[in-house]
Amino acid sequence: MQIPQQQTPNAPPAGLVSREAFRDAMARLAAAVNIVTTDGPHGRAGFTATAVCSVTDTPPTLLVCLNRAASAYPYVKGNGAVCVNTLTASQRALSQCFGGKTPMDERFAATAWSTWLSGAPVLEDAAAVFDCRVSRSTRVGTHDILFCEVLALRHRESDSALVYFDRNYHGLPYA
Numbered sequence: 001m002q003i004p005q006q007q008t009p010n011a012p013p014a015g016l017v018s019r020e021a022f023r024d025a026m027a028r029l030a031a032a033v034n035i036v037t038t039d040g041p042h043g044r045a046g047f048t049a050t051a052v053c054s055v056t057d058t059p060p061t062l063l064v065c066l067n068r069a070a071s072a073y074p075y076v077k078g079n080g081a082v083c084v085n086t087l088t089a090s091q092r093a094l095s096q097c098f099g100g101k102t103p104m105d106e107r108f109a110a111t112a113w114s115t116w117l118s119g120a121p122v123l124e125d126a127a128a129v130f131d132c133r134v135s136r137s138t139r140v141g142t143h144d145i146l147f148c149e150v151l152a153l154r155h156r157e158s159d160s161a162l163v164y165f166d167r168n169y170h171g172l173p174y175a
């Protein structure tokens, strides 16, 4: 039998969760680290993102949550194209570079990029690359959820992973 939410034992009353409490709890969720890039008529931009996950394999789609206050936001929205570059343990410095405040040209000068189908910058030695068009988006609070249909992809076998956990980077070795 399903217990209605308001009768769940020990459940706190709704509406009392602060942003700080939410962030503290979210910091306990280990996450892969990605550089999400875009390029096109509206220009080139990129940002570090952990709010990325798989939606469906038919059609292959992932989602990215992007803060509308981010400097990359108008570029991503205007171009309608993104590349999700999932980082290896050795790419921590790149994540820090794309994680805010660094001028956009300096972010991209830190390493070499190529392009595939969408026109968004591809990090060839990423653990995985998902080249995408933004098929739809929806607003929730401060963020837009971008649904990204995968046009092309590639992944590396037997490589390490970069994980963000407890507000810090951690390298996860392969096996």
Ligand SMILES: NC(=O)C1=CN([C@@H]2O[C@H](COP(=O)(O)OP(=O)(O)OC[C@H]3O[C@@H](n4cnc5c(N)ncnc54)[C@H](O)[C@@H]3O)[C@@H](O)[C@H]2O)C=CC1
Residues within 6 Å of the ligand: 022, 023, 024, 026, 027, 050, 051, 065, 067, 142, 167, 168
């Ligand atoms: N989803 C997002 O927009 C994320 C943003 N960040 C940003 O990176 C900076 C450093 O973050 P942390 O060192 O992890 O400490 P923090 O205390 O700002 O965040 C802890 C955790 O809360 C979540 N979070 C943080 N800001 C959020 C937001 N505006 N909306 C939804 N979830 C959010 C993330 O899971 C994050 O790992 C902050 O400025 C933070 O806002 C970091 C992770 C995810």
Ligand SMILES: Cc1cc2nc3c(=O)[nH]c(=O)nc-3n(C[C@H](O)[C@H](O)[C@H](O)COP(=O)(O)O)c2cc1C
Residues within 6 Å of the ligand: 033, 047, 048, 049, 050, 051, 052, 065, 066, 067, 069, 070, 071, 072, 095, 098, 099, 100, 101, 102, 164
């Ligand atoms: C580890 C990490 C993960 C992040 N994840 C996200 C995310 O999923 N979505 C998002 O909008 N911003 C995320 N950010 C914040 C952006 O990378 C960036 O700092 C923010 O958009 C401000 O950048 P700006 O200086 O270019 O405006 C993350 C930052 C870090 C350091």
